[in-house]
Structure formats: structure tokens, C-alpha cells
Amino acid sequence: xxxxxxxxxxxxxxxxxxxxxxxxxxxxxxxxxxxxxxxxxxxxxxxxxxxxxxxxxxxxxxxxxxxxxxxxxxxxxxxxxxxxxxxxxxxxxxxxxxxxxxxxxxxxxxxxxxxxxxxxxxxxxxxxxxxxxxxxxxxxxxxxxxxxxxxxxxxxxxxxxxxxxxxxxxxxxxxxxxxxxxxxxxxxxxxxxxxxxxxxxxxxxxxxxxxxxxxxxxxxxxxxxxxxxxxxxxxxxxxxxxxxxxxxxxxxxxxxxxx
Amino acid sequence: xxxxxxxxxxxxxxxxxxxxxxxxxxxxxxxxxxxxxxxxxxxxxxxxxxxxxxxxxxxxxxxxxxxxxxxxxxxxxxxxxxxxxxxxxxxxxxxxxxxxxxxxxxxxxxxxxxxxxxxxxxxxxxxxxxxxxxxxxxxxxxxxxxxxxxxxxxxxxxxxxxxxxxxxxxxxxxxxxxxxxxxxxxxxxxxxxxxxxxxxxxxxxxxxxxxxxxxxxxxxxxxxxxxxxxxxxxxxxxxxxxxxxxxxxxxxxxxxxxxxxxxxxxxxxxxxxxxxxxxxxxxxxxxxxxxxxxxxxxxxxxxxxxxxxxxxxxxxxxxxxxxxxxxxxxxxxxxxxxxxxxxxxxxxxxxxxxxxxxxxxxxxxxxxxxxxxxxxxxxxxxxxxxxxxxxxxxxxxxxxxxxxxxxxxxxxxxxxxx
Numbered sequence: 001x002x003x004x005x006x007x008x009x010x011x012x013x014x015x016x017x018x019x020x021x022x023x024x025x026x027x028x029x030x031x032x033x034x035x036x037x038x039x040x041x042x043x044x045x046x047x048x049x050x051x052x053x054x055x056x057x058x059x060x061x062x063x064x065x066x067x068x069x070x071x072x073x074x075x076x077x078x079x080x081x082x083x084x085x086x087x088x089x090x091x092x093x094x095x096x097x098x099x100x101x102x103x104x105x106x107x108x109x110x111x112x113x114x115x116x117x118x119x120x121x122x123x124x125x126x127x128x129x130x131x132x133x134x135x136x137x138x139x140x141x142x143x144x145x146x147x148x149x150x151x152x153x154x155x156x157x158x159x160x161x162x163x164x165x166x167x168x169x170x171x172x173x174x175x176x177x178x179x180x181x182x183x184x185x186x187x188x189x190x191x192x193x194x195x196x197x198x199x200x201x202x203x204x205x206x207x208x209x210x211x212x213x214x215x216x217x218x219x220x221x222x223x224x225x226x227x228x229x230x231x232x233x234x235x236x237x238x239x240x241x242x243x244x245x246x247x248x249x250x251x252x253x254x255x256x257x258x259x
Numbered sequence: 260x261x262x263x264x265x266x267x268x269x270x271x272x273x274x275x276x277x278x279x280x281x282x283x284x285x286x287x288x289x290x291x292x293x294x295x296x297x298x299x300x301x302x303x304x305x306x307x308x309x310x311x312x313x314x315x316x317x318x319x320x321x322x323x324x325x326x327x328x329x330x331x332x333x334x335x336x337x338x339x340x341x342x343x344x345x346x347x348x349x350x351x352x353x354x355x356x357x358x359x360x361x362x363x364x365x366x367x368x369x370x371x372x373x374x375x376x377x378x379x380x381x382x383x384x385x386x387x388x389x390x391x392x393x394x395x396x397x398x399x400x401x402x403x404x405x406x407x408x409x410x411x412x413x414x415x416x417x418x419x420x421x422x423x424x425x426x427x428x429x430x431x432x433x434x435x436x437x438x439x440x441x442x443x444x445x446x447x448x449x450x451x452x453x454x455x456x457x458x459x460x461x462x463x464x465x466x467x468x469x470x471x472x473x474x475x476x477x478x479x480x481x482x483x484x485x486x487x488x489x490x491x492x493x494x495x496x497x498x499x500x501x502x503x504x505x506x507x508x509x510x511x512x513x514x515x516x517x518x519x520x521x522x523x524x525x526x527x528x529x530x531x532x533x534x535x536x537x538x539x540x541x542x543x544x545x546x547x548x549x550x551x552x553x554x555x556x557x558x559x560x561x562x563x564x565x566x567x568x569x570x571x572x573x574x575x576x577x578x579x580x581x582x583x584x585x586x587x588x589x590x591x592x593x594x595x596x597x598x599x600x601x602x603x604x605x606x607x608x609x610x611x612x613x614x615x616x617x618x619x620x621x622x623x624x625x626x627x628x629x630x631x632x633x634x635x636x637x638x639x640x641x642x643x644x645x646x647x648x649x650x651x652x653x654x655x656x657x658x659x660x661x662x663x664x665x666x667x668x669x670x671x672x673x674x675x676x677x
Contacts, residue, residue: 070405070432137397137544171557178550182404185396 001044004054009085011058011078014065018086019054022047027258028055028088030079032097032121032241033135033147034154035060035176037161042243045251050258055086057099059179061172066179072190075183076105080113088113092258096120096243097213098180101190104222108198117203117228118257120250121211121240123184124192125221132188133213136181149210149239157244188214196225204231204257206250208238231257260606260646261653263353264312264632265321265511265615268305268332268339271622272297273537283542284329285393298332304625305332306339310346311629312618315636319351319384321615323456323477324358325391326398330538337371344379345668351657352379355456355475356386360406361399364434365413366441369420373445380666381446381659386475387414388456393541396548404550409433421450452655454509454613459488460556464495467507473613473655475509479539481588482512482605489609505612506653512605513590513617516598516634523592526627531590532580533621590620595638603643612647613655 004019019039027050029043035056046052058078059066069075079102083093093114095103100122107114123132133146144151144158160169184190203226207216216234223230233253238245273292274280281289309320322339325331333339340352352375357368376383389410395401401409412431419427419439426440445451454473457463467474474492478485492508501507513534515527584590591601606614618635619628659665 067404136403136548139544167558171554174549174557175554178404181549182402185402185404186400 017062030099042247126189208242263319264317269330313347313350321353353384358390359413360409376445403548509613515592530621530623599642
């Protein structure tokens, strides 16, 4: 894989990294738990056909400023600043996990911002009969197996990237976990349900069949709430971070969805 | 020096196989383990013990706040302190404390503590801990990423509520109040002494120094484990140009006194094993939510006290427990003279002027707790009292109303039968 081009967008005065690779019409990607410590095979597949733009949300690797965001409206405004600053204006948006919750929010609240939306196991809803697993109350060794069907996929993704010291890396990964917690603590219910009807663009919902954080039954709740035409696909062999587990399958599904 | 009698209020009837059959003493402790009829008896006995300690001559009685916790039956220490305010006359009432970020709005703390200060005639010590992750982030659902900012803002609000002379608006990051006007306000002016129970973070030490507050290290692991933390505290005070007034610090120690050391072993082995075995059985899943420790603290590689506690507790296993408890100084036991000698050494070594004693611990019953308290008050306390008193002023002790101006609670008088 060749390295993506890198630039920065300022959000509330804090720099947020934007990675970009490939040619074609733009597809924006907001990552989930853990963020993007490195470029991934999934994004590389997309970049064969699209110009892939991956901005880092505040607090996730490459981006600062989560500690300035106190409320959901702060997060939504920051996400708008971020994706608009990265160039999103009527293009396609893909959001996974934590990034999926915010992708859904900005699509709901900013008409015309998004042409087609893809949500990969997004957070934001709460089903009392199947509450999200508490990822922040886990012993560290069990975390990879909760996030990916194949723990190695997660461990490889989260290994210290080149150029980061062994002392600093755990602080960066803890910060990413904290940023997710800051948005979603304690129940991961952002009350998105109340705004789903404002999503009017065609939306594809992808879910790992083996998601241990949010069961695939959530896909249906999203599909029911969204006003635009929805398509749902369950990805076999994938956990919560489905695009880490099954890069080729998820990329194919995304490319099909974006047309 | 000051000697303070501290109660955790542990539930004393956790089953023998608690460690094997139950997940955690905290957060998700099995509801079925608590019998409210037992709690009724325990609260009354524990309050007897606190009143006994106050009457026996301890400088203060201390209560603290825990939630969903099998070794701490005081979700609201203020309730106990309010009752003690009526049933004690001279001892300071040390609430260690209220976890400020948990109160909405935090002016509730300003009000309740002001009430206790008024009822007691100015005997309150106001403790403000951040609170453990188990209490705050899990049992009370607070966001670990905003907890400290909320705590600091709540502190500012409470302080303003106590000290400002007019009704004011508070437009904080997390709290917005159009009218803040705490009625009553405290007897003690400008406000009751503020003590900060904390782990070993440099930021807490610096804040205590800047605000001129007492720093309390409430470790369950005794003076040997606490030494490093207290040395760090004093090094930081020196770096900041603060004096070595031992009353800047408080330290907690488990103690068991008997006529002889052999008898102390007989009396205190079981309750100590109960505490260090069952009461510290905390599921490590709850000790380190992301954001609870600041990045500066992570970088300093200072693990918080609770992390250390849970890790230590996790290493305990069956038979060796009592030896470890004694060898590592978790509990100091012995004859009155032996205990006095050791505690004097601890106080000097750690340079601590406020020594908090846990004389009831684990499943210890009222008779034994009172026995321990009486021996300590009569034969240990007099050997420690003089320490530091000539050289240092305790600027962090309550200043109650003059004795002659204080109300005396009156027993109810029955009207003559109709």
C-alpha cells in the first residue's frame, strides 16, 4: 500500500489530520473505535475506484481537541467543521461505529451535505432488549475479540505505527477510547432516533454478522427510522469493525452502494 | 497532632465464599447479599461506634461516600454526619467527602454541608474527593472524560456559594444557575476547612498547595506502601516553596490494639482477613475508564490509588493473607505501647499531622470496635497528642462557635398524660 497524502483541518483551533488517496469522485470516511492509526486495506480497495478522504475526528489518532467538546451539539458542529473543511459538499459519506453515529447526525442536520450515506455498524441508538456492550468496562485482553471477529485484525491495526514512541502510543490509544467515551458514555444512546427521519438521502447499512458490541438487529432500527431509501447488508465473518475484518467484502458493498 | 476516627461502614455479612462466587464488591455487587434488617442493625451499631469514639476523646469522627459498595454503606455520608452533629459535642465532623461532580446542581453540597456546620456549631471539615471510577463513572454514570472538569467547576461553585455575600448567577461550562443563594451558609468563615482525599497525582498536590487545602492519602495498604506517595507530596511542597507543616497532610491507617500482641492477633486477624479478602474484591474492569486519569498522570506513570488497590486486591489469595497484612503494614497491631511507638514513627516518617485511624474494619462487631477504640483513646492517644503541637499550627482545623454559644440538644420531654 502506498501512503495517503496528508493535510490538516482546524476544528475549534485544534488540528485534525485528513488523509487522502485515489482518484474519482470523492468518498469521505469517518472511522470507528480506535480511529485510524494507519491506512487500511479497506480504504486502499476503495481508493482503487474513488478519491478516498479520511478526516480524523477530534481525539482520535491524528487529531486533537476532543476535550473541548462537552455536548452532542459540540460534537456535531465539530464534525461539520471537519468534513466541510475536508471538502465534503454534496458528496458521499461513509461512517463506521463511532464515526457512523456522527455521520448520521451531520447528514440529518445539514441538508444537501451528503449525496449517498453508508453506515457501518453505527452507534447512536439504544435497544433496551439488546443494549450495547460496555466496551469501557473490559479487561484489556478481551477488547480485540469484542471489536473484531478476528482479534488479530484489530491487533494489527492498533499496533504502534512507525515513528511513535512506545511510551506515547498507549496514551494515544487511550485518548481515542476516551474520545469515544466522551461522546457515548454511558449507554451509547445519543438519541439519534429522534433525528433519523431527517436522513433523506439513499442510505446503505452494513453490519458485521458477528458484531459483539452492537448486534446486527440494530440495522433494522436504523432502516426503519431513516426517511431515504435504505439497503441493508449483513457481512459474514465480520465483527463490529467490519472493514478491518473483511476489507474486500465491505469495500465491495460500499462501492456497490455508492454506484 | 490530631487523631481522627474513621468509619467505612462495611457490610459485615458477606459470605465466606464471596471471592469465589461473586464478581465484585463494587458496582455490580449482588443485591441479594444485603439484608436490610442487617443493615438496620449495622447502621445503628456503626453510629454507636462513631459516637463512642467522639466521647472517648478522638479529635474528629470521619465518614465518607461510596456507591454500590459492599464495604462502604454510606452513599450519603451527610446523613450520618447530620445525626452525629446532634449526638456529639466537641469532636470535629470530617466528611471525606462529597464527590462534587455527582451532585446536580453542586449547590446541594454547599447547602447540606452548611446545614451540618450550623447544626454542629461549626465543627465541619469539608472533604471533596473526585471520587473513584467505580463510584463516579460506573455507579453514577458520570463521563470519565469530563469528570475532573466538572469536579473543579463544582468546587468553584460551592466555594462561591459559601463565601459570596449576595445572590449571584453562575454561568459555568457544566452548570448554569440564575440564582445561587445558599441558605443557610456555614458558621465557619470564610468557609469550613477543605480537605482533599486523593491518589498520588502531582496535579492534585499542586492544586492543594495552590488552594491551601489539606491533602489526604486514604490508602488501605498502610504506611509502607503510602510512604512513596507521601514523600512525593512533600517533595512537591518543597519545590513549590511551601513549608513542611505536617497539618497539610492526612493519612489513613488500620490499627488493632490489645493488651498484648498475641491477643491482638487473636482479636484482629479475622476482621482484617475479611476486609482484605472480601471487601477489596473489586472487578478490575471498573478501575480504569478512559479519561479518568489525565494524560499528565499517565505520562508520569503514576497509577491512581484505586488502580493500585484493585491490582493489589487481585493478587491476594487464601492462606498468606494475614502474614502479608502484617508484614506489609496494612494493619498495625499490638499492645498500646507498641502501637503508640509505631504510629509515632509513622507520623514522623510521613510527616503527617492528621492521622486517621480505622479501628473498626471488616466484619468487626461493636464490642470489639469499642474495645479497640477505648484502648486507643486511653493508652495510645495520650502518647501521640504532643507531636507537632509546639512547632506547627493546624490552620486547617474547624473553628467552632465558643462553647458557651453552642446549643445543647435537649432530650424530648413527655407531656403529662391527658
